[in-house]
Amino acid sequence: MNVKQLRYFVAVAEELHFGRAAGRLGMAQPPLSRQIKQFEEELGAVLFNRGRNAVTLTQAGERLLVRARAILAQIEDARREIRRIGEGAEGRLRIGFVGSATYGILPTIIKSFRAGHPDVELSLSPMNNARLQRALVAREIDVAFARPALEDAEFSTRRLQDEPLVLAAPDTLDLGPSADLSALADQTFLLYPEYPRPSYADFVIDACAEHGVEIAKRAFTMDLQTALSLVAIGEGVCIVPRSVGSAQRHGIRFHPIAQKLRQTALSVNSRLDEQGVHVKAFLTIAQQVARRVLKTAHG
Structure with a gap:
């Protein structure tokens, strides 16, 4: 039959x-x-x-x-x-992202994609870089937003946004118009993630060392949200991407850093052999949003 x-x-x-x-x-x-x-x-x-x-x-x-x-x-x-x-009108797209991406352009990218693909199911999973790497290799996610990027010969990486670092400090701490890191030797620097390493924590440590700032008092946390919660209750300070400071948070004030630390970057990563229509459409939209944001920032 x-x-x-x-x-x-x-x-x-x-x-x-x-x-x-x-x-x-x-x-x-x-x-x-x-x-x-x-x-x-x-x-x-x-x-x-x-x-x-x-x-x-x-x-x-x-x-x-x-x-x-x-x-x-x-x-x-x-x-x-x-x-x-x-045709990309239906289906599923699995997105992994570092926590700080939610303060930057990721929400705008998601909204733009949903507007053009309302029937595509989106799965969103916060992960650190190490987990993003494993999940992308194992095909558990389709795209990964990482800082600064995922290093793998099988990945395609698109740099979306560069941004300076700022200091998140308790609002009870008077630091003036900008924070001089060399004057904060008595403060505990909250770093994340605790493991696996190397990680964003090591990026911050190296960026400070380039300017002769040694972070003597360190405390490691699992993620950005935990670090910010500890800052809010006065347990220390934390160096974060500037976009994190775009959202007001009770108990925290975000300060420019006097030292011109290296910038951090946000990238979107996918597998080189990826053939999915949804992934290709999403990557195109991500780059379009990033260019639009960059153009707006430069007036």
Whole structure:
């Protein structure tokens, strides 16, 4: 039994006339009659009563008509669904991201993608760089937003945004117009993530060392949110991307840093062998948003 046989059968069953069914199918009547006869022989059942003046369905034919219509409807539904996924109109996109990305352009990218692809299911998972790397390799996610990037020969990396670092400090700490890191030797620097290393924590440590600032008092946390919570209750200070300071947070004041530390970068990463329509569309939108934001920033 195949789809062509089912379509032939349904046409005859609905028309109850071999000539009209053949016209509907765009074929001659004799080949259609032979196909139906062969189909009956394969099934081991007579599907039509062929009278002198009329064609009617047998009991087997009536049952098959119900099943055939359902099968053909499912096939057509599957065809439409797969076509829409292939066109990027439906499907799923799995996005991994470092926590600080939610303060920057990531929300705008997500909104822009949703506007053009409302029926694509988005799965969003916060991860550190090490987990992003593993998840992308294992195909557990489709794209990864990392700082600064994921180093892998099998990945394609697109740099989206460079931004300076700022100091998150308790609002009870008077630092003036800018924070001189060399004057904060008595402060505990909250660094994240605690593991695996190297990580953003090491990026901060190295950036400070380049300006002769040694971070003597260190406390490691698992993620940005934990670090900010500790800053808010006066447990220390934390160096974060400037975009993190765009959101007001009770108990915290964000300060420019007197030392011109190296900038951090946000990148979007995907597998080189990625063929998904959704991924390609998302990467295009991500780059468009990044260019728009950069253009706005430069007036």
